[in-house]
Amino acid sequence: MNVVLxxxxxxxxxxxxxxxxxxTGSTLHLIEPxxxxxxxxxxxxxxxxxxxxxxxxxHASFDAFCQAHPHARMxxxxxxxxxxxxxxxxxxxxxxxxxxxxxxxxxxxLSRAYDRCVxxxxxxxxxxxxxxxxxxxxxxxxxxxxxxxxxxxRGALTGRPDEAAPWxxxx
Numbered sequence: 001m002n003v004v005l006x007x008x009x010x011x012x013x014x015x016x017x018x019x020x021x022x023x024t025g026s027t028l029h030l031i032e033p034x035x036x037x038x039x040x041x042x043x044x045x046x047x048x049x050x051x052x053x054x055x056x057x058x059h060a061s062f063d064a065f066c067q068a069h070p071h072a073r074m075x076x077x078x079x080x081x082x083x084x085x086x087x088x089x090x091x092x093x094x095x096x097x098x099x100x101x102x103x104x105x106x107x108x109x110l111s112r113a114y115d116r117c118v119x120x121x122x123x124x125x126x127x128x129x130x131x132x133x134x135x136x137x138x139x140x141x142x143x144x145x146x147x148x149x150x151x152x153x154r155g156a157l158t159g160r161p162d163e164a165a166p167w168x169x170x171x
Contacts, residue, residue, distance in 0.1 A: 001026040001027075001029045001045075001090070001092065001093075001094060001096065001139060001143060002026060002029060002072070002093070002094065002095040002096065003017060003020075003021055003026055003027070003029065003037055003095075003098070003139060004029040004031065004065065004074070004095050004096065004097040004098065005017065005028070005029070005030050005068060005095050005098055005131075006031045006062060006097060006098065006099050006100060007030065007031055007032070007033055007034070007035070007099070007100045008030065008034060008035060008036075008064075008101070008102050009034075009035030009036075009100050010101050010131070011036040012045075013033075013045060013130065013131045013132045014030070014034075015044065015045065015103060015130070015131050015149075016132035016167075017135045018050065018051065018054045018056065019050045019054075019137060020132070020135060020136050021054055021055075021056070021139075022050035022051075022054045022128070023050070023053075024139060024140075024143060024151065025150055025151070026052060026055075027055045027056065027057065028056040028057075029056070029057050029058075029059060029065060029069075029095070030056060030057070030058045030059065031059050031062055031065055032058065032059065032060050032061065032115070032136065034058075036082070038058070039044070039167065043120060053081065056083050062109070068137055069095070070157065070164060071151060072095045073091060073093065073094050073095065073114065074094070074095045074096075074097050074104035074116060075088055075094060075095070075096050075097065075116055075117075075118055075138075076097045076105055076109070076110060076113055076116055076117045076118070077091070077096065077097065077098050077099070077117075077119065077120070077134060077138060078099065078104055078105050078110055078117050078118075078119060079119055079122075079127070079128055080103065080104070080107070080110060080117070080119070081117035081118050081119040082115075082117075082119075083117065083118050083119070084119060084120075084121055084164065085118040085119065085120055085137070085138045086141060087142060088142075088147065089145075090141075090142035090145050091146075092146060092149065095112060095153070096135070096138055096139060096142065098134060098135060099130060101131050104128070108163050118138075120129075120134060122139055132155070
């Protein structure tokens with residue numbers, strides 16, 4: 001999967017999204033202008049030590065992104081969409097396109113691809129969700145619909161002793 005951030009503004013969100021992309025093997029595409037430097041300490045801190053696992057590309061504009069990926073099958077995330085993100089059909093190389101935190105994707109873009117726009121349901125009074133939460137919700141749904149291909153779906157206990165925890169008496 002591919003996550004596309006169109007003009008992201010908040011470094012902590014992008015750092016969290018980079019970590020999610022690293023953990024899922026997804027490629028992160030950043031469309032300039034960015035609201036921060038890629039050397040930003042908040043960006044690095046939010047991504048923790050996952051930056052070495054992140055595959056990412058920076059594109060000078062949305063047109064440059066489209067030229068670099070002319071056959072990209074895109075899903076545009078917007079509160080203005082009429083279809084729920086769970087109704088979309090996702091394929092392994094799809095691109096999930098998200099807008100900037102303060103304004104979302106421009107309507108001029110959405111109107112050209114309205115049949116490929118999806119939304120996350122929420123109460124009418126809510127304007128939007130946090131960008132990194134939105135990416136996680138939709139990315140994991142896309143991956144779930146494909147059986148989490150290539151991802152570890154089972155964990156195991158380590159057998160190492162824990163510190164005594166008072167809550168253990170309640171389990």
